[in-house]
Amino acid sequence: MCTAATYRTKDFYFGRTLDYEFSYGEEITVTPRNYPFSFRYLPEKRKHYAIIGMAHVEEDYPLYYDAVNEKGLGMAGLNFVGNAVYGEVREGKENVAVFELIPYILSQCENAEEARELLGKIQITDTRFKEQLPNGRLHWIIADEKEAITVESGTEGLKIYENAPGVLTNNPPFPMQMFQLNNYMQLSSRQPENLFSDQLSLETYSRGMGALGLPGDLSSASRFVRVAFTKLHARSGEGEADSVGQFFHILGSVEQTRGCCELENGKYEITIYTSCCNATKGIYYYTTYTNRQITAVDMHREKLDGTELIRYPMLEEEQIRLQNA
Numbered sequence: 575m576c577t578a579a580t581y582r583t584k585d586f587y588f589g590r591t592l593d594y595e596f597s598y599g600e601e602i603t604v605t606p607r608n609y610p611f612s613f614r615y616l617p618e619k620r621k622h623y624a625i626i627g628m629a630h631v632e633e634d635y636p637l638y639y640d641a642v643n644e645k646g647l648g649m650a651g652l653n654f655v656g657n658a659v660y661g662e663v664r665e666g667k668e669n670v671a672v673f674e675l676i677p678y679i680l681s682q683c684e685n686a687e688e689a690r691e692l693l694g695k696i697q698i699t700d701t702r703f704k705e706q707l708p709n710g711r712l713h714w715i716i717a718d719e720k721e722a723i724t725v726e727s728g729t730e731g732l733k734i735y736e737n738a739p740g741v742l743t744n745n746p747p748f749p750m751q752m753f754q755l756n757n758y759m760q761l762s763s764r765q766p767e768n769l770f771s772d773q774l775s776l777e778t779y780s781r782g783m784g785a786l787g788l789p790g791d792l793s794s795a796s797r798f799v800r801v802a803f804t805k806l807h808a809r810s811g812e813g814e815a816d817s818v819g820q821f822f823h824i825l826g827s828v829e830q831t832r833g834c835c836e837l838e839n840g841k842y843e844i845t846i847y848t849s850c851c852n853a854t855k856g857i858y859y860y861t862t863y864t865n866r867q868i869t870a871v872d873m874h875r876e877k878l879d880g881t882e883l884i885r886y887p888m889l890e891e892e893q894i895r896l897q898n899a
C-alpha cells in the first residue's frame with residue numbers, strides 16, 4: 575500500500591509513503607538539467623527541468639517513484655494492481671514507457687495544467703526497462719500548488735481526474751474512492767451534537783468524537799478516507815519546520831507498522847519510507863522505517879546545470895539524540 579498527499583502553507587508540499595515488503599534499493603536522486611534523458615520512442619531530451627525525488631537507478635537511468643521538478647510540479651506512482659492496463663505503441667501518439675512517465679512529465683511541464691495537456695497526447699506502453707525488471711501496475715498523482723490530478727490508464731484508455739482532496743492511495747479506481755467519501759460527510763473535527771434522539775440524554779464523554787466512524791484499518795479504501803480527513807483538517811504554522819512536521823503527521827495517519835499487514839509469503843508490508851518534498855524550494859525530506867529523524871536533500875545545493883545524476887542513499891540508521899549527554 576502507499577499513500578500520497580499534498581499540503582499548502584506558505585510553500586507547497588508533496589509527498590508519499592512507500593509501503594511494501596521489500597526495497598528495490600531506492601535513493602534520493604537529483605537529475606540535473608543537462609543529464610541526457612533518453613526515451614524509447616521519443617527523442618532524447620538534452621535540456622530539461624531539474625528533478626529531485628526517490629528513484630531506483632538502473633544503468634544510470636533514474637526510475638522515479640515520486641519526484642518534483644524545479645518549477646514546483648510533483649508526481650508520484652502508486653500501485654494500481656488489477657486495474658492498470660497499459661497499451662501497445664500507437665502511431666500518432668507520444669508513446670511513453672510506463673517507467674519513463676515521471677521523467678517525461680517532470681522534465682517539461684511547469685504545472686498540472688501543462689501535464690494534463692501533455693497527457694492528452696500520450697500513450698503509456700508496457701515496455702520494460704529491461705527484461706528482468708517487470709513494470710509496476712501504477713496510477714499517479716500529479717500536483718502543483720494550485721491543483722492536483724489523478725492519472726489512471728485502464729481498459730478504457732487514459733483517464734485524468736480532478737483530485738480535489740489532493741490525496742491518493744491504491745485500489746479501487748479513483749472515482750470510487752471519491753464516491754465513498756459521501757459515506758463519511760457527517761465526520762467532523764468538532765464534537766458531535768445529539769441528533770440520535772431527543773428522548774435520550776447522550777454525552778460526549780471524550781474529545782475527538784466528531785470523527786467516530788473514520789476507518790482505522792490499513793486497506794487502501796480506508797486509508798484514502800483517513801488521509802483525506804486528516805489532510806483537509808490539518809492546521810499548522812506557515813514556517814518550514816511547522817509545515818514539514820505537520821506533513822509527516824498527515825502521512826503518519828496511514829503509516830504501516832511491521833506485523834499489522836501480513837502477506838501470503840509470511841512477510842509484512844511496512845512503510846519503507848515517507849517523503850515530504852518542499853516543491854517550491856526543491857528540498858526532499860524523508861524518514862525511513864528505521865530512521866525516524868527527518869533527513870533532507872536540497873536540490874539547489876547541487877550543480878543543477880550538470881550532466882550526471884546525483885545520488886544519496888537513504889540514511890537508514892536510527893538517530894537518537896541523547897539529551898543529557
Ligand SMILES: C[C@H](CCC(=O)NCCS(=O)(=O)O)[C@H]1CC[C@H]2[C@@H]3[C@H](O)C[C@@H]4C[C@H](O)CC[C@]4(C)[C@H]3C[C@H](O)[C@]12C
Nearest residue numbers: 575576593598630637638639652653673708709710744
Ligand atoms: C511497489 C511500489 C508501490 C508500492 C505500493 O503502492 N504498494 C501497495 C501495495 S497494494 O497495492 O496495496 O497491495 C512501486 C512504486 C514505484 C515502483 C517502481 C518505479 O515505478 C520505478 C521502477 C520502474 C520499473 O519499471 C520497475 C521497477 C521500479 C523500481 C518500480 C517497482 C515498484 O513497482 C514500485 C516501487
